[in-house]
Amino acid sequence: MTNTEIIQNNLIDKILMISNEEYLVALNNLISASPEGNQLVELTKEQELMLQMSENDIHFGKTISQNDLQIKTKKWLENKNH
Secondary structure, eight states: OOHHHHHHHHHHHHHHHOOOHHHHHHHHHHHHHSGGGGSOOOOOHHHHHHHHHHHHHHHTTOOOOHHHHHHHHHHHHHHHTO
16 A cells, blocks of 8 residues: 555544534535545545445445444543553
8 A cells, every 4th residue: 555545544534533514514625625636536446345345334234323433432542542
């Protein structure tokens, strides 16, 4: 995996953790204003696999609410830091 792909994946992970709508709108506007923000991006095989896995999870009802995810993440982070 290239350094660029690592950075992209890290950003995706961080964006998925953001629940503040105003912050997300501002971030979306920032990315959309970028000349590169409007270009099509070719996905890596790993990214395509992750998207397919997500689609399968949705299809089979293996999802949780945003609120439940935040609670689980908070507990996980608390346990990780102890």
